[in-house]
Amino acid sequence: MPVRHVAVAGAEGLHARPAALFVKAATDAGIAVTIGKVGSDGHADARSILAVLALDVRHGDEVVLRADGDDADAALDRLAALLGEPDA
Amino acid sequence: MALKVLAPLAGAIVGLADVPDPVFADALVGPGVAIEPAADSVEVGAPIAGVLVKVKPHAFVVVADSGRGVLVHLGIDTVKLGGEGFEVLHGEGDAVAAGDPIVRWQPTAIRSAGLSAICPVVALDATSVEDIAAGGVSRGDPLFTWV
Numbered sequence: 001m002p003v004r005h006v007a008v009a010g011a012e013g014l015h016a017r018p019a020a021l022f023v024k025a026a027t028d029a030g031i032a033v034t035i036g037k038v039g040s041d042g043h044a045d046a047r048s049i050l051a052v053l054a055l056d057v058r059h060g061d062e063v064v065l066r067a068d069g070d071d072a073d074a075a076l077d078r079l080a081a082l083l084g085e086p087d088a
Numbered sequence: 089m090a091l092k093v094l095a096p097l098a099g100a101i102v103g104l105a106d107v108p109d110p111v112f113a114d115a116l117v118g119p120g121v122a123i124e125p126a127a128d129s130v131e132v133g134a135p136i137a138g139v140l141v142k143v144k145p146h147a148f149v150v151v152a153d154s155g156r157g158v159l160v161h162l163g164i165d166t167v168k169l170g171g172e173g174f175e176v177l178h179g180e181g182d183a184v185a186a187g188d189p190i191v192r193w194q195p196t197a198i199r200s201a202g203l204s205a206i207c208p209v210v211a212l213d214a215t216s217v218e219d220i221a222a223g224g225v226s227r228g229d230p231l232f233t234w235v
Contacts, residue, residue, distance in 0.1 A: 012167055016147060016159070017109075020116035049117055050157040050212040053149055054141050 002072045004065045004080040005038065011086070014057035018083075023049045025082055031069030033079065038062040046079070091152060091234040093120075093136055093209065093217075094186050095225040096160045097129040102206055109164045112208040117159060119217045120210035121232055123225065125195040132191045133227055134184040135160055135209055141181075145174030148190055149212070156234060157212040162193055164204040173197045187228050 010018045026033045026046035033046040037055060043066070044051035057063060063083065067076050102122040107113045112122070134140075138152040146166040151157040162174070175192040178184060195205040211217050211234045219233040 015144070015167060016117060016161060017111045020111045024116055048213050050141075050149070050151070053159070053212070054151075054157075056142065 001066055001068050002076050004076045005062055006065065006080045006083045007060060007062050008057050008083050009059070009086045010083075011059055013059045013061060014052055014055065014083075016053075019049060019052045022079065022082055023047060023052055025079055029067065029071075029075035029079070031067055031072060031075060033065065033067045033075065036064045038064055089154070091136060091154065091156055093158055093211065093231050093234060094133070095123060095221065095227055095229045095231040096132045096135050096190075096209060097123060097125050097207065098224070098226045099123040099125040099129055099207075100224050101221050104208060104210075107164065107206055107208055108204050112161070112164075112210070117208075118210045118212045118214050120158075120208060121217075121220050122206050122208040123231075124206050127196050129195055129227070130192055131189045131227070132160065132162060132193065132207075133187045134190055135186065135231065137184065137186045139181065139183055140178050140190070143176055143178060143180050143190070145169075145171035145176055145191065150184060156214070158234075159208070159210045159212055160190075161208045161210070162191065162205075163195075163198045164206055166198060166203055168203070169198075169201065
């Protein structure tokens with residue numbers, strides 16, 4: 001199963017706006033995607049805004065993205081790029 | 089089983105589509121409604137009973153036993169204030185009853201800072217909500233039903 005590690009670059013981590021954009025991108029990918037914090041056990045469904053908010057990802061936190069299905073690598077590349085972008 | 093979500097504060101009802109932030113207006117965070125607070129709406133209550141899964145000065149999420157979570161976001165872009173002007177009354181992980189005060193703030197101070205004080209109340213990951221209140225609400229009034 002393809003995996004990516006990304007350090008979250010947004011100044012406020014994954015709070016409402018960046019979390020919503022991430023969840024939308026994960027949902028649009030059309031495959032199962034999970035996100036977890038490096039160093040802890042939980043794998044949240046990246047398509048659930050509640051699960052992503054509850055992870056409480058802060059600026060600089062490293063996260064693990066996993067995806068399974070067609071074009072999983074391409075989807076992960078897009079999601080990793082989204083998280084690695086500092087805020088505009 | 090339907091979840092009745094209560095108004096966290098008093099004010100005028102604003103459709104989510106009219107909130108000046110596309111993340112809420114496009115329902116990217118979920119369906120719901122927003123409240124333009126009355127000037128004296130300084131205390132914000134929990135919209136449902138549950139656990140305070142996330143608390144920031146300008147926003148909080150309460151998750152019911154059923155796993156359904158409701159987000160209350162105080163003002164738009166208020167994360168920029170870095171918590172100034174907000175007093176948080178509970179900690180993450182606290183169990184709260186519907187209506188329990190969670191945060192104190194000053195809507196008028198938010199507006200003086202040039203920000204919108206509109207408060208989106210959102211049913212996270214919900215498909216849709218019903219029985220949305222119209223006109224004005226007092227704190228604790230029914231706001232919408234999560235079917």
